[in-house]
Amino acid sequence: MKKERINLLGAGLIGSLLAIYLRKRGLEVSIFEKRQDWRHLNVSGEGRSINMALSYRGWKALERAGIKDKVIPYTQAMYGRRIHDEHGDTFFQPYGKEDQAIYSISRNAFNKILLDEAEAQGASVHFGHKVEHVNVAAREVSFSLEDGSEKSIHSEVLIGSDGAYSALRNAFQSQLRFNFNQQYISHGYKELSIPPSPEGEFAMDPNALHIWPRGKFMLIALPNLDKSFTCTLFLPFEGYKVSFANIHDERDIEQVFKTHFNDAYNLMPNLLEDFTRNPTAALINTECYPWTENNTLLIGDAAHAMVPFYGQGMNCGFEDCSILDGLIAKYGTSSWDLVFEKFQKGRKPDTDAICQLAMDNFVEMSDNVADPKFLIRKKIEARLHELYPQEWVPLYSMVTFSEMKYSEAYAIGKLQEKVMDRVMSDPLITQNWDRLDYEDILHQVVVSGAV
Amino acid sequence: MKKERINLLGAGLIGSLLAIYLRKRGLEVSIFEKRQDWRHLNVSGEGRSINMALSYRGWKALERAGIKDKVIPYTQAMYGRRIHDEHGDTFFQPYGKEDQAIYSISRNAFNKILLDEAEAQGASVHFGHKVEHVNVAAREVSFSLEDGSEKSIHSEVLIGSDGAYSALRNAFQSQLRFNFNQQYISHGYKELSIPPSPEGEFAMDPNALHIWPRGKFMLIALPNLDKSFTCTLFLPFEGYKVSFANIHDERDIEQVFKTHFNDAYNLMPNLLEDFTRNPTAALINTECYPWTENNTLLIGDAAHAMVPFYGQGMNCGFEDCSILDGLIAKYGTSSWDLVFEKFQKGRKPDTDAICQLAMDNFVEMSDNVADPKFLIRKKIEARLHELYPQEWVPLYSMVTFSEMKYSEAYAIGKLQEKVMDRVMSDPLITQNWDRLDYEDILHQVVVSGAV
Numbered sequence: 001m002k003k004e005r006i007n008l009l010g011a012g013l014i015g016s017l018l019a020i021y022l023r024k025r026g027l028e029v030s031i032f033e034k035r036q037d038w039r040h041l042n043v044s045g046e047g048r049s050i051n052m053a054l055s056y057r058g059w060k061a062l063e064r065a066g067i068k069d070k071v072i073p074y075t076q077a078m079y080g081r082r083i084h085d086e087h088g089d090t091f092f093q094p095y096g097k098e099d100q101a102i103y104s105i106s107r108n109a110f111n112k113i114l115l116d117e118a119e120a121q122g123a124s125v126h127f128g129h130k131v132e133h134v135n136v137a138a139r140e141v142s143f144s145l146e147d148g149s150e151k152s153i154h155s156e157v158l159i160g161s162d163g164a165y166s167a168l169r170n171a172f173q174s175q176l177r178f179n180f181n182q183q184y185i186s187h188g189y190k191e192l193s194i195p196p197s198p199e200g201e202f203a204m205d206p207n208a209l210h211i212w213p214r215g216k217f218m219l220i221a222l223p224n225l226d227k228s229f230t231c232t233l234f235l236p237f238e239g240y241k242v243s244f245a246n247i248h249d250e251r252d253i254e255q256v257f258k259t260h261f262n263d264a265y266n267l268m269p270n271l272l273e274d275f276t277r278n279p280t281a282a283l284i285n286t287e288c289y290p291w292t293e294n295n296t297l298l299i300g301d302a303a304h305a306m307v308p309f310y311g312q313g314m315n316c317g318f319e320d321c322s323i324l325d326g327l328i329a330k331y332g333t334s335s336w337d338l339v340f341e342k343f344q345k346g347r348k349p350d351t352d353a354i355c356q357l358a359m360d361n362f363v364e365m366s367d368n369v370a371d372p373k374f375l376i377r378k379k380i381e382a383r384l385h386e387l388y389p390q391e392w393v394p395l396y397s398m399v400t401f402s403e404m405k406y407s408e409a410y411a412i413g414k415l416q417e418k419v420m421d422r423v424m425s426d427p428l429i430t431q432n433w434d435r436l437d438y439e440d441i442l443h444q445v446v447v448s449g450a451v
Numbered sequence: 452m453k454k455e456r457i458n459l460l461g462a463g464l465i466g467s468l469l470a471i472y473l474r475k476r477g478l479e480v481s482i483f484e485k486r487q488d489w490r491h492l493n494v495s496g497e498g499r500s501i502n503m504a505l506s507y508r509g510w511k512a513l514e515r516a517g518i519k520d521k522v523i524p525y526t527q528a529m530y531g532r533r534i535h536d537e538h539g540d541t542f543f544q545p546y547g548k549e550d551q552a553i554y555s556i557s558r559n560a561f562n563k564i565l566l567d568e569a570e571a572q573g574a575s576v577h578f579g580h581k582v583e584h585v586n587v588a589a590r591e592v593s594f595s596l597e598d599g600s601e602k603s604i605h606s607e608v609l610i611g612s613d614g615a616y617s618a619l620r621n622a623f624q625s626q627l628r629f630n631f632n633q634q635y636i637s638h639g640y641k642e643l644s645i646p647p648s649p650e651g652e653f654a655m656d657p658n659a660l661h662i663w664p665r666g667k668f669m670l671i672a673l674p675n676l677d678k679s680f681t682c683t684l685f686l687p688f689e690g691y692k693v694s695f696a697n698i699h700d701e702r703d704i705e706q707v708f709k710t711h712f713n714d715a716y717n718l719m720p721n722l723l724e725d726f727t728r729n730p731t732a733a734l735i736n737t738e739c740y741p742w743t744e745n746n747t748l749l750i751g752d753a754a755h756a757m758v759p760f761y762g763q764g765m766n767c768g769f770e771d772c773s774i775l776d777g778l779i780a781k782y783g784t785s786s787w788d789l790v791f792e793k794f795q796k797g798r799k800p801d802t803d804a805i806c807q808l809a810m811d812n813f814v815e816m817s818d819n820v821a822d823p824k825f826l827i828r829k830k831i832e833a834r835l836h837e838l839y840p841q842e843w844v845p846l847y848s849m850v851t852f853s854e855m856k857y858s859e860a861y862a863i864g865k866l867q868e869k870v871m872d873r874v875m876s877d878p879l880i881t882q883n884w885d886r887l888d889y890e891d892i893l894h895q896v897v898v899s900g901a902v
Contacts, residue, residue: 165625174616177635177688177733184628237628282628 004028004333007155009141010162011035011125013052013107014300014317016114018161020065021325023121027333031118032129032143032153034162039112050191051222051230052110053078053209053311054103055400061318064325067117074110075103076223082208083369088263092208093369093378096397097385102209102311104222131162134171136293157336158296161317164284166302172293180288185307187217187362188244188282189234192274194267196227203267204229211365212261217242218366219261231264234366237280244280283307285355289348292340299324304351309361310399312354316406323347353410357399376433377424380441381416383434388442392416412445419444455479455784458606460592461613462486462576464503464558465751465768467565469612471516472776474572478784482569483580483594483604485613490563501642502673502681503561504529504660504762505554506851512769515776518568525561526554527674533659534820539714543659544820544829547848553660553762555673582613585622587744608787609747612768615735617753623744631739636758638668638813639695639733640685643725645718647678654718655680662816663712668693669817670712682715685817688731695731734758736806740799743791750775755802760812761850763805767857774798804861808850827884828875831892832867834885839893843867863896870895 004027008015011033019029054062054075062068079101080094095102119125128146135141142152160168172178197203202223204210210221210229216236221229238245242260247253253275257265265271286305291298300317323346327339368374384392395413398404423441426432455478459466462484470480505526513519530552531545546553570576580594583601593603611619623629648654653674655661661672661680667687672680689696693711698704704726708716716722737756742749751768774797778790819825835843846864849855874892877883 170625173633174621179634181632181634182624183630183632 004156005030006157006159007032007141007153009131009158009160009166009168010302011111011115011118011127012161012163012300013111013114013314014163014321015159015161016111016118017061017065017067017318018159018299018321018324019118019123020067020114020121021321022328023118023123024065025325025328025333029118029123031123031125032131032141033125033127034130035127036146037125037127038108039115050107051224052105052107052314053222054105054110055311055315057312057319057403058315059103060403061315061322064322067114070113070117071105071110074113074225075105076225077101077103077207078209078223079207080209081369082205082210084210084212084261084263085370086214086260090205090210092205093375094382096394096401100397100401101207102400104209104224106224131167134158134168136168136171136175136296139294139296156295160296160298160302161300162302164286164301164305166298168296169286169288169298169302172288172290172298176290176293178288178290180286182284182286185283185285185359185362186236186239187234188237188280189232190244190275190280191278192219192231192233192268193270194221194229194231194264195269200227202227202229210264211369212264213366213368213370214242214260215367215370216240217260219264220365221264231268234362237282247275250276285359287352287355289344291344291348292337295336295340297324297340297343304355306355306358307362308358309365310354310358312358312399316351316354319403320347320351350406353406354399357395357406357410357413373424373430376430377420380423380433380436381420384438384442387438391442392445415445455607456481457608457610458483458592458604460582460609460611460617460619461753462562462566462569462578463612463614463751464562464565464765465614465772466610466612467562467569468512468516468518468769469610469750469772469775470569470574471518471565471572472772473779474569474574475516476776476779476784480569480574482574482576483582483592484576484578485581486578487597488576488578489559490566501558502555502675503558503765504673505556505561506762506766508763508770508854509766510554511854512766512773515773518565521564521568522556522561525564525676526556527676528552528554528658529660529674530658531660532820533656533661535661535663535712535714536821537665537711537713541656541661543656544826545833547845547852551848551852552658553851555660555675557675582618585609585619587619587622587626587747590745590747607746611747611749611753612751613753615737615752615756617749619747620737620739620749620753623739623741623749627741627744629739629741631737633735633737636734636736636810636813637687637690638685639688639731640683641695641726641731642729643670643682643684643719644721645672645680645682645715646720651678653678653680662820663715664817664819664821665693665711666818666821667691668711670715671816672715682719685813688733698726701727736810738803738806740795742795742799743788746787746791748791748794755806757806757809758813759809760816761805761809763809763850767802767805770854771798771802801857804857805850808846808857808861808864824875824881827881828871831874831884831887832871835889835893838889842893843896866896 006022006027006029008019008031011031015031019031022029059068062071080092082090082092084090129143131141132144133142139155139158140152142150144150160166173180194203206223212219217234219231219233221231223229236243242256250272253272284305285307291303299320306313324343327342331339381394385394398409419441457473457478457480459470459482462482466482470482473480510519513522531543533541533543535541579597582592583595584593590606590609591603593601595601611617624631645654657674663670668685670682670684672682674680687694693707701723704723735756736758742754750771757764775794778793782790832845836845849860870892
């Protein structure tokens, strides 16, 4: 029996997980990766976020691929946000119910687990293959190799899991009637770090995602297994007093941190070195369509790169893989065009929704979370969820702790938002919030949305 | 005195006119063009629209460049739309006042006039230079030449007038924090032709733009100096009974034309040949920002490619050139970054507006123009314009017969639309339209928009 060969571009998180799925379906898999094999080197994330936050959708996809148990030991549970105010005081906002958490994991460690598994399952990985050109009609990819030579391959089936700057997508853009939108937001980010305390312990609460929300900018920190934290500073590139354009030297760095993040500053002995050494990275949102042409497919960030403010980029990409696997199970491999067409048609509304939610969530993370009225709003929603666990699930929970379609979560979230806006318009809400007619609030959503 | 050299990419209509402007400011100008010198060859438009419709903004820009008089003899005035219904009956809709017209001109003839003039003014034109790569930071462009050799140039100032698929814009996309959106519409087009009658005369009214509006598709025809018409068929690519996907052979072509465009069909002896030989072309809208970086600039379609349904693509590009020339006159050439920054800031809202209007106008051209209520609406608007020539100018006229900023025309158009929707909601409007309180209608716009 002739086995079909699938060629993947990109051995990142999505490409590696997809390779595992495809191998388990008995397909031949080759992955072509630009980088050299980095697994035994001590490298950082090439300017990309070093920590990922794994949540329900991601776990389900790992479980389906049979790799969940290997990943668990590398994760650190975060049960909520710990908000740091300007005075160094902190308070805790649970993400969901008591046992619901998102899980911090190092990108590199995670990628290594998945890629090792893909290889163990029989995928062949070709490192140092930089895509120079893709001819979509011929399904020909030409690569330049590290030694300066060139190489071309023909694929029966070609999948671009090659990220936000996908080479396959670039080829789609110039070779197809292809709708494409790329948008950079006004903010950039820089990775920083908080090492373990002198006693070798976590310097802060290790079971939370820490946020220093400052309105137009913010700092966040995620725990690592080695008891350090990886921090990410989000600032406008320019146009504001506190912006990357206004940080010229070490004095400016210290000034910003002492003024706005003083408690974090005291935990960051490497601040100046980190700040100077690490690149200032941009944040892009891309949406495009179609995702498939002539037995080729875009998947993960290549199809829909989102900003990181909902922590769903990787989880969404993993869910892509799981959905695609389900379609292969259902329709077989005799018509890849059919499988890929079903995939894009079914999935596109959901990735549009999560891209939009991620964009909107910057305001929630950097501003709302510090607003007392927002906290009351969250409490009311939590109470609703407690009273009506099936009927009222907060948007964050639908996205983060369920497998509900993103587009459905988005639509329900909009209905809830309208109702909650009305509830919050009561001038006495601060006093009355725990004496509300909760059944009536629920009813308003049910009526207006016919949920 | 050291003369500054400006390098332009693309010797199309916009690049050629811009070269004339820049030469008149005493700047050295080199144009690099992908094609061979086509001026003495008998070529068609490479799948691009063969006829252009020159209107007020275009004429003003030509006048400012001192080239208007050379263009006039090559144009054919069109004073309105001549609508062809399914029975072959036609009626005429004037575009504006009696003497207001748009002017049909052949793209090739026009490009030749402008490029000849640019050369006469001292611009040097380098044909057969295909851009392979642009390094924006270094302002380096590498070209491949016809003989297979490569060549690199460095520019002090580099302007991309290289159209909807601009190479400079592609470089921006991968090298800058660049917002970019490309959208293909569901329709494509094909150029066809109506030759002169056997007597050597125009086969139809030569002073109109002919439209066969059929809802989801349409045919249009523009007159040429040789008494032929160039026709353009706009059809959905797929998803409808009448679509390019459903036209498989000559029988299908004849079937569509006999059924829907029978009067045109009788004038098209070359239909089958034209249809088979000419490519089916796609229609793209692109919007992007920024337009400038490091003394480089995008202009014309490279900065804002629009669909052709408002007939403004070229006119807008010419206006770009004229506005840029005004800024050079005002700010001089000691800081190109300043000039280019002023240009993009001032111009972007206007090109966004005309891109949107062009997109919306497909419905007007292909559907509304055949609707009796639409005709009454147009009559009411014409009456308002007659009564209040300054206060009520129809949107089409603001766009086509004035130099008002596109964004302002757009905003006023939206106000007028609201008022007219209300006027047209009168169930007896068909009987009453010429007995309306016109002063009150005008007043509604003035009040709601504080015009």
